[in-house]
Amino acid sequence: MIIKALVEGNELKGYRMLCSRKLLSCEDKQQLNRLEKGYSGEVLFNERVDGLSKEWLILNDLQLESNNSEFQIDSLVISRKLLLLFEVKNYEGDYYIEGEKWYYINGNSIQNPVHQLERTEALLRRLLQDQGYNNIPIESYVIFVNPDLHLYNAPRNLPIIFPNQLNRFFERLNKIPSKTNDYHMRLAMKLLSLHKNTPPKLPNYSYEELRKGVICPNCYSYNLDSKGFVFLCESCGTIEEMPSAILRSVDEFAFLFPDRKITTRSIFEWCDGVKSVDTIRRILLKKFNLKGNGKASYYERETKNYQ
Ligand SMILES: [Zn+2]
Structure with missing residues (x-):
C-alpha cells in the first residue's frame, strides 16, 4: 500500500x-x-x-x-x-x-x-x-x-x-x-x-521576465491553437480541454508566485493568448472561492493542498 x-x-x-x-x-x-x-x-x-x-x-x-x-x-x-x-x-x-x-x-x-x-x-x-x-x-x-x-x-x-x-x-x-x-x-x-514541504531552491526569476502563455502539458510548446473548448498543440497534437489547461496554468502561477493574488486579470495576463476574460472568470469561479468585492476581488482555493 x-x-x-x-x-x-x-x-x-x-x-x-x-x-x-x-x-x-x-x-x-x-x-x-x-x-x-x-x-x-x-x-x-x-x-x-x-x-x-x-x-x-x-x-x-x-x-x-x-x-x-x-x-x-x-x-x-x-x-x-x-x-x-x-x-x-x-x-x-x-x-x-x-x-x-x-x-x-x-x-x-x-x-x-x-x-x-x-x-x-x-x-x-x-x-x-x-x-x-x-x-x-x-x-x-x-x-x-x-x-x-x-x-x-x-x-x-x-x-x-x-x-x-x-x-x-x-x-x-x-x-x-x-x-x-x-x-x-x-x-x-x-x-x-x-513530512515537511521545504521551499525548493530555484534559480532567480521575476514575473516580468517569464514568458506568459499556456504551455502544452506534453511537449511544453506554446504552439497551442484554441478550438472551441479545447487547445490543440500544433507541435505534438495533444488535445486538452480549456478548463484543465487554464487550471494547470493557475497552478504554475500560484507555485511560482505564491505572494501574488489569483485574480481574473492576473490569470488572463499569465495565460496570454486566451481570447476572453469571461472564459477565465468562469473557470476560476468553478474551482475557487471568490473573496472580496469588485476590483479588489481575488480567488482562493477551498482547501490548501500540502502534499
Ligand atoms: Zn505539445
Whole structure:
C-alpha cells in the first residue's frame, strides 16, 4: 500500500516550469538534468517495488527533521518486522572509490552515497526513538538503478545493490513477511505528518521576465491553437480541454508566485493568448472561492493542498 506516492519534487517542478518560461544558464540546465535523472531513477525503482504487491506500507520522498538536522528519504518501506530504507541513485558512467572518497572517472569527487545513507539512517533512528518507536530494525541500501554504471574498487561489504543484482534483491524482498497492522499504519501516518514541504531552491526569476502563455502539458510548446473548448498543440497534437489547461496554468502561477493574488486579470495576463476574460472568470469561479468585492476581488482555493 502506498501511503505517500512518488511525485516530482518541488525543485524539479520549479525547474521544469522555469525552463519553459525563461532561458536557463548552463549550470541551471545541468541542475535540471540532474533532477530529471534522479527522478526517473526513483520512478524506475518504485515501479519495481510496487510490482511486488506486498502488504507493506510505502512512503516516498519524505523530508524530515531530527536532532535539528533535516534529511530526506527516497523510499521507506514499513514491513512486518523491519523498515527498509532506500537511497536511489541513477548514476551513469564510470566511478571509483579511494578510501572513503568517491570519484567520477575524470577525478571529480562526488558525495559518498554510503555516508549519506548512514546519516539518513542515524537521523531516522533518532526520530523513531523520539516518537516512541524503539528497536525497530532498519535495513538500509543504496540502490543503483542505471545499468550503465560501473564502480571500481567497490568493497564487498558496502550496503549497495548494483543494477545486475536488482533481480536477486527483489526476489529476496519478495520473501520478507510484509503483513502490517495498526501499529505499522500509525507509524506510517506519524511519519507522513512529520513530512515537511521545504521551499525548493530555484534559480532567480521575476514575473516580468517569464514568458506568459499556456504551455502544452506534453511537449511544453506554446504552439497551442484554441478550438472551441479545447487547445490543440500544433507541435505534438495533444488535445486538452480549456478548463484543465487554464487550471494547470493557475497552478504554475500560484507555485511560482505564491505572494501574488489569483485574480481574473492576473490569470488572463499569465495565460496570454486566451481570447476572453469571461472564459477565465468562469473557470476560476468553478474551482475557487471568490473573496472580496469588485476590483479588489481575488480567488482562493477551498482547501490548501500540502502534499
Ligand atoms: Zn505539445
